[in-house]
Amino acid sequence: MDKAVKIPGPDHPITIERSPLRVVVKAGGRVLVDSTSALSLREASYPEVLYVPREDVDMTLLERTSHSTYCPYKGDCSYYSISSGGQRGVNAVWSYEAPYEAVASIKDHLAFYRDRVDTFETSGA
Numbered sequence: 001m002d003k004a005v006k007i008p009g010p011d012h013p014i015t016i017e018r019s020p021l022r023v024v025v026k027a028g029g030r031v032l033v034d035s036t037s038a039l040s041l042r043e044a045s046y047p048e049v050l051y052v053p054r055e056d057v058d059m060t061l062l063e064r065t066s067h068s069t070y071c072p073y074k075g076d077c078s079y080y081s082i083s084s085g086g087q088r089g090v091n092a093v094w095s096y097e098a099p100y101e102a103v104a105s106i107k108d109h110l111a112f113y114r115d116r117v118d119t120f121e122t123s124g125a
Contacts, residue, residue, distance in 0.1 A: 012073055015042045016105050021122040023050055025112050027092075028084025032117070033057050036124075039109060043073070050122070051109035054095075067091045075100045080110070082117065092116035 019040040025033035035056035041049045062080040069077045074096050082089030095110045096103070114120040 012044045013042075014044070014073060014103060016040070016103060019050055020124055021050070022124045023052055024119070024121045024123075025052075025117050026119045026121075027061075027082045027089055027117040028086075029118075030061055030084060031058065032061055032082065033110075033112070039106060041103075041106060041111075049111050051106045051111045054108050054110060057110055062093055065091055069094075071096075073100070074103050074106070088116050090116075 017040055019038040021036075021038060023033055023035045023038045024031065033052050033056055035052040037056060038050045038052045041051055043049070061083055063083050065079045065081050067079040069079075071077060075098060076096070078095050078097055079091040080093040080095070082092050092113050093110050094113075096106050097108075099106050112120060
């Protein structure tokens with residue numbers, strides 16, 4: 001994704017674009033993510049969320065949970081726990097595996113709650 005995708009809607013705008021940042025996520029003494037291919041999603045007045053491609057995530061350190069939520073703008077959301085993350089790592093990662101067409105670029109990407117991992121570092125720009 002080279003250009004920003006803007007989803008129309010004056011009350012709830014969503015913008016998705018490639019992030020220039022390198023993202024490194026660690027938990028339980030292990031590197032979960034090391035990516036230079038993150039997508040930046042900005043939604044309404046919420047803080048920016050960085051979505052990293054699954055291929056840049058050590059999926060062997062994650063366990064899918066039965067927890068799920070629904071977003072009227074993005075669709076059904078699945079969750080993963082970090083196996084070495086203790087209680088803090090429960091449902092620490094989320095993914096829209098079949099997102100709505102308007103946000104299709106976040107398919108096959110994961111996002112992390114920054115307060116549920118040991119470190120969430122970004123560098124570059």
